Amino acid sequence: QVQLVQSxxxxxxxxxxxxxxxxxxxxxxxxxxxxxxxxxxxQGLEWVGWISAYSGNTDYxxxxxxxxxxxxxxxxSTGYMELRSLRSDDTAVYFCVxxxxxxxxxxxxxxxxxxxxxxxx
Amino acid sequence: VVMTQSPLSLPVTLGQPASISxxxxxxxxxxxxxxxxxxxxxxxxxSPRRLIYKISNRDSGVPDRFSGSGSGTDFILKxxxxxxxxxxxxxxxxxxxxxxxxxxxxxxxxxxxxK
Numbered sequence: 083q084v085q086l087v088q089s090x091x092x093x094x095x096x097x098x099x100x101x102x103x104x105x106x107x108x109x110x111x112x113x114x115x116x117x118x119x120x121x122x123x124x125q126g127l128e129w130v131g132w133i134s135a136y137s138g139n140t141d142y143x144x145x146x147x148x149x150x151x152x153x154x155x156x157x158x159s160t161g162y163m164e165l166r167s168l169r170s171d172d173t174a175v176y177f178c179v180x181x182x183x184x185x186x187x188x189x190x191x192x193x194x195x196x197x198x199x200x201x202x203x
Numbered sequence: 204v205v206m207t208q209s210p211l212s213l214p215v216t217l218g219q220p221a222s223i224s225x226x227x228x229x230x231x232x233x234x235x236x237x238x239x240x241x242x243x244x245x246x247x248x249x250s251p252r253r254l255i256y257k258i259s260n261r262d263s264g265v266p267d268r269f270s271g272s273g274s275g276t277d278f279i280l281k282x283x284x285x286x287x288x289x290x291x292x293x294x295x296x297x298x299x300x301x302x303x304x305x306x307x308x309x310x311x312x313x314x315x316x317x318k
Binding site (some may be wrong): 115117118119126127128131132140141142143144147177181182184186187188189190191192193194195196 | 233237241243250251252256258262277294295296298299300301302304305306307308309311312
């Protein structure tokens with residue numbers, strides 16, 4: 083069965099960076115992409131960006147352009163999201179989501195368990 | 204694309220039906236002829252779980268009391284008989300990775316609770 087297992091909770095100071103990992107199993111990693119979605123406390127869902135594990139192509143939400151980098155390691159079936167210059171309003175649970183490999187219609191299916199990133203001085 | 208859900212709060216008696224509406228600001232019909240409208244359920248303290256994809260296709264393991272319908276810009280998620288385990292927030296969502304920056308757009312979420 084498809085599983086996405088994320089790294090543990092992080093506490094960071096404003097201005098720092100965080101890198102969250104998402105290890106996939108139960109499917110051929112390079113045939114799919116991975117999106118990242120975040121959820122601030124008590125709020126709705128917000129898309130951060132997407133990477134194709136097949137091509138390496140990325141697509142980031144405009145508000146995160148220049149601050150986020152997504153990568154994949156097909157040898158370990160792991161996706162990574164790095165967010166820099168953290169601010170207090172980046173405090174949220176970050177989810178990885180299995181998605182399509184191609185640029186086109188998105189098809190999110192399976193979600194990781196989420197990683198809480200807390201930004202506080 | 205803007206996705207608008209209603210109602211935002213949905214108190215339902217156990218065993219009664221429930222219905223959530225999702226309206227998009229533009230047609231969600233993609234160039235391949237499919238309509239990529241997805242419904243997710245998020246139970247308290249859990250990750251979202253996909254229930255329905257491409258308007259009306261139920262995911263494996265999703266009870267058949269859940270159904271999706273609609274076309275173009277108007278979509279509905281129906282629960283034929285609400286059970287206690289259905290408590291949570293339901294989101295509709297559309298997504299595309301072209302043009303760049305489009306990404307996912309979620310509705311605001313509908314919180315279903317038991318009356």
